Amino acid sequence: MKTHWQIMVVDDEEIMRESLAAWLREDGYHVETAVSGRQAIERARRQNFAIYFIDLKMPGGYDGIETMMEIKKLHPDASVIIITAYATVDTAITAMKEGAQEYIVKPCNPEEISMLVSRIIKVKNLQRENMILRKKLTRNYSFRDIISKNARILEILDLVREVAGLRSTVLIQGESGTGKELIARALHYSGDRARKSFVCVSCAALTESLLESELFGYEKGSFTGATAQKKGKFELADGGTIFLDEIGDISSKLQMDLLRVLQERKFYRVGGTEEVEVDVRVIAATNLNLRKAVQEGKFRDDLFYRLNVIHIPLPPLRERKEDIPLLVEGFIERIAHEQGKELREISEGALEILMNYDWPGNVRELENAVERAVVTCKTPLLTESNFSFLHQPAEPREWAIPTHLTLEEAEKKIIQATLQRLEGNIKETAQVLGIDRSTLYEKIKKYNLSRP
Amino acid sequence: MKTIYLIPFGAADEEIFASVELSLWHSFGWEVRRLPALEEPGFAFEPQRRQYSSVLILRMLQSVFPADALRLLGVTEGDLFIPMLSFVFGQAQLNGGLALISLARLRQTFYGLAENNAVTAARAVKEATHEIGHTFGLTHCLDAGCPMSLSNTIWQVDRKREELCPKCAFLLQEMPAWKSQSRP
Ligand SMILES: [Zn+2]
Ligand SMILES: [Zn+2]
Numbered sequence: 001m002k003t004h005w006q007i008m009v010v011d012d013e014e015i016m017r018e019s020l021a022a023w024l025r026e027d028g029y030h031v032e033t034a035v036s037g038r039q040a041i042e043r044a045r046r047q048n049f050a051i052y053f054i055d056l057k058m059p060g061g062y063d064g065i066e067t068m069m070e071i072k073k074l075h076p077d078a079s080v081i082i083i084t085a086y087a088t089v090d091t092a093i094t095a096m097k098e099g100a101q102e103y104i105v106k107p108c109n110p111e112e113i114s115m116l117v118s119r120i121i122k123v124k125n126l127q128r129e130n131m132i133l134r135k136k137l138t139r140n141y142s143f144r145d146i147i148s149k150n151a152r153i154l155e156i157l158d159l160v161r162e163v164a165g166l167r168s169t170v171l172i173q174g175e176s177g178t179g180k181e182l183i184a185r186a187l188h189y190s191g192d193r194a195r196k197s198f199v200c201v202s203c204a205a206l207t208e209s210l211l212e213s214e215l216f217g218y219e220k221g222s223f224t225g226a227t228a229q230k231k232g233k234f235e236l237a238d239g240g241t242i243f244l245d246e247i248g249d250i251s252s253k254l255q256m257d258l259l260r261v262l263q264e265r266k267f268y269r270v271g272g273t274e275e276v277e278v279d280v281r282v283i284a285a286t287n288l289n290l291r292k293a294v295q296e297g298k299f300r301d302d303l304f305y306r307l308n309v310i311h312i313p314l315p316p317l318r319e320r321k322e323d324i325p326l327l328v329e330g331f332i333e334r335i336a337h338e339q340g341k342e343l344r345e346i347s348e349g350a351l352e353i354l355m356n357y358d359w360p361g362n363v364r365e366l367e368n369a370v371e372r373a374v375v376t377c378k379t380p381l382l383t384e385s386n387f388s389f390l391h392q393p394a395e396p397r398e399w400a401i402p403t404h405l406t407l408e409e410a411e412k413k414i415i416q417a418t419l420q421r422l423e424g425n426i427k428e429t430a431q432v433l434g435i436d437r438s439t440l441y442e443k444i445k446k447y448n449l450s451r452p
Numbered sequence: 453m454k455t456i457y458l459i460p461f462g463a464a465d466e467e468i469f470a471s472v473e474l475s476l477w478h479s480f481g482w483e484v485r486r487l488p489a490l491e492e493p494g495f496a497f498e499p500q501r502r503q504y505s506s507v508l509i510l511r512m513l514q515s516v517f518p519a520d521a522l523r524l525l526g527v528t529e530g531d532l533f534i535p536m537l538s539f540v541f542g543q544a545q546l547n548g549g550l551a552l553i554s555l556a557r558l559r560q561t562f563y564g565l566a567e568n569n570a571v572t573a574a575r576a577v578k579e580a581t582h583e584i585g586h587t588f589g590l591t592h593c594l595d596a597g598c599p600m601s602l603s604n605t606i607w608q609v610d611r612k613r614e615e616l617c618p619k620c621a622f623l624l625q626e627m628p629a630w631k632s633q634s635r636p
Contacts, residue, residue: 015507019534025546027602028591083536107501107538111604206611225610227563368619375626425615426478441474 004337005050005121006030010040010067011083012058016106020053023110024117037062041070048075050124051117056084056091056103065095072099079120144186146179147330150320156183156312163310164191169262171247171307172285174314177364180285181243183312187283188241196240199233203254204246212254213270222271234267234278241281247307248288248299255300262306282307317359317366324354327363331370332382339374346382353387412447415440419449454522454633456482456584459513460489461528468555469527471573472580479581479616480588480624482522482633490516493530504530506543506552513550522633523587524550525580531556541603542579544586547629551583557606578612579603585620589627593620 007029011017014035021031032049034040038061040054052071056064068080082095082103095103102116143157163170164187172180181200188198206214209223217232233242250258261267262282266275284307293299317324328346336343350373359365373386405413415433422428430440443449456476458469464486473484496508513526532540532554542553558575560568581599593600596608598617603609616624624630 013535015505016535019507019543020536022543022546023534023537023540026544026586026591106536107533108536109604110537110540113537114602114604210611224560224565224568225563225606227565371619372622375623424478426474427614437474438470441470441477 004030004340005124006032006047007051007053007117008032008034008040008043008049009053010034010037010058010064011053011055012036013055016055027114027117029117036060037064037067037070040067041074044071044074044078048078050079051120052078052080054080054082056082056095065091065098068095068100069098079124081116144182144189146182146186147326148320148323149326150315150323152315153320153323156314157186159310159312160186161190163187166191166310167279167281168309169281169307170283170310170312171290172283172312172314173290174285174287175316175360175362176287177362178314178316179363180314181245183314184241184243184283184285188243188281191281193240193281197237198241198243199237200243200245201233202245204249208251208254211250212257215254216257216267216269217272217276218270219272222269226271229269232269234261234280235276237280238278239280241283244282244284246286247284248286248290248293252300255303259300259303259306262303317362321355324366325351327366328354328370331367332374335371335374341374341377343374343377343380343382345380347384349384350382350387353384353390357390411443412449415443415447416449419444454482455518455520456480456484456523456525457487457518457521458484458525458527459487459516461509461526461530462489462492464489464527465555465569465572467569468573468576471577472525472527475577475614476525476580476584480584487516487518493528497530498533501533502531503533503539504528504554506532506534506540506554509552510543510545510550513552517549521549523584525584526550526552527555527576527580528552529555541609542583544583546586546591547589547627548587551580551587553579553583558609563606574614575606575609577614578609581614581616585616585624587629588624589629590620590624593617595619 007024009017009021009024009031010033012035017033017035021033024031032043034043037058040052041062052068054064054067058064062070064082068082071078071080079101080099082100084091084103084105101120104113104116146153146157148154160183170187172183174180185198188194201214203211213230213232215232215234217230217235218226220226220229257267265279266277268275290299290304290308294301294304328351332343332346354366354369361368369387369390372389373382377386418429418432422432426437426440430437433440458473460469469486473486477484493504493509493512495512496504498505509526509528509532513524517524532543532552534540534543539557541557542551544551553576555572555576556562558579559572560566578599585600590600592602595601595617596611597613598620599612599614600616600620601608601612603612
């Protein structure tokens with residue numbers, strides 16, 4: 001949720017001004033620049049900006065602090081970040097007293113600026129959302145970002161309110177895209193852990209060793225790349241909640257480690273010898289049938305019972321289609337704002353397409369579909385044509401081993417088919433075919449294959 | 453036919469360049485070719501910071517932009533900076549023709565570890581895809597596993613996959629800078 005917000009960069013030095021502006025634009029913000037305090041104030045008279053980056057030292061006319069004070073007169077709640085060199089840190093402290101949100105000493109670590117900017121934007125987003133929510137109808141149907149009038153979802157929300165204050169482990173089960181993380185967040189933010197961290201980990205996205213160090217952290221020197229000690233997500237979630245998504249995919253070693261944390265609330269960092277103790281509520285989620293995985297011996301039963309203290313099964317979107325109009329309304333509102341579009345409505349016909357579709361990817365797929373439609377929509381109304389990309393997937397085709405091809409022809413066909421099946425993913429294609437990537441690239445060139 | 457060109461500063465490391473060329477071709481679909489190497493960009497060296505100005509290098513690349521180039525990606529071993537930041541992994545012109553990446557902080561040796569070319573190549577692929585993505589108008593992605601997500605640390609680079617996420621792959625096709633080019 002970025003593009004709507006505009007940022008102003010004020011500096012007399014061209015390279016400094018333009019390179020910072022370019023860097024922020026890459027992050028998706030709309031950025032304007034001004035070469036002097038005077039120019040910046042003129043612009044601010046016409047419109048407010050979400051953030052002003054202002055260089056402290058500017059020759060002639062307004063310096064950084066004077067510029068900030070003028071802008072603050074126009075927009076008292078403007079967020080101003082004063083940029084300073086080492087030599088002028090004292091003055092920067094004065095800047096803070098005069099109402100700067102923050103000052104940064106250049107050159108600054110990119111991570112610091114990213115975090116500073118996203119913190120300010122997050123607050124602005126919240127303020128804006130609260131304003132919208134206050135006047136919105138959907139609030140009758142919404143609880144902590146979950147919008148529904150479906151009876152089963154409403155029951156789940158009652159349960160969420162009831163158990164939010166407990167430390168008991170929760171297992172959320174639902175197809176991908178059903179909003180498992182939203183339920184986890186609702187649990188966290190409705191309980192007394194709300195003021196502590198909510199930490200999310202997607203267990204499927206990482207390899208076993210990466211996931212292990214992600215969860216438990218590591219000590220300096222414990223493996224290649226461990227150049228400093230790093231806290232794991234369990235430590236970061238201390239006092240709060242950790243959300244372990246796609247728990248069904250973790251290796252048996254990690255299942256054992258996790259069981260130990262759940263039993264003892266203690267663990268070791270990777271390469272560490274000292275036990276770390278934490279107070280964390282664990283919420284796990286999976287799109288698999290874990291009970292079945294237990295029966296098949298793929299998932300430890302003791303861990304399953306530890307996780308499954310409170311069980312929340314989330315219905316797929318096709319079983320709560322009455323929510324589609326509400327959800328779509330919410331998505332249009334948010335996405336149109338992000339894209340800076342004056343889009344307000346969806347046609348009856350388009351809505352009918354959405355109601356009749358099966359949504360194998362659930363709410364997330366619906367959200368993506370609306371986003372895709374909004375991007376291509378040129379009028380204030382979303383119509384059927386904006387959703388023409390929605391079609392049910394075709395049946396997989398049978399194939400017999402051909403007996404009339406030369407080896408070269410067969411090789412060409414196999415490479416082409418594998419590329420297509422893996423949607424052009426070169427790395428996976430090479431793996432499946434058992435050749436390295438440069439060999440694959442050579443063959444693609446040789447056979448003049450097209451990119452899927 | 454329009455081509456994405458790579459241009460090495462100093463001797464090109466074969467494994468790294470081959471990986472980057474293959475991936476760019478895969479992610480973007482245009483032919484990818486390598487230009488003869490230029491000298492290390494001494495003109496952009498800032499002795500006080502012991503780093504290279506990425507703005508000055510980009511300006512210089514503009515002057516060697518080939519007539520049939522769609523995009524030009526410079527690859528340097530020099531550590532890059534812009535005045536505001538302590539370093540950048542790379543820089544690109546949003547919706548423009550030029551991009552630049554540095555291998556300096558992608559190498560294990562920067563972090564006091566033994567050199568591992570395969571690791572550097574994988575990181576270079578992600579950063580090259582990222583910067584070329586910017587030249588087509590893509591901005592940062594919120595999916596931390598997508599090469600278009602912002603990385604400020606090597607840890608964040610390593611968390612990325614090499615392929616664009618489905619959302620960025622789709623958005624790419626909708627970008628005016630992308631649509632204005634006829635597909636190969
Ligand atoms: Zn970027
Ligand atoms: Zn992405």
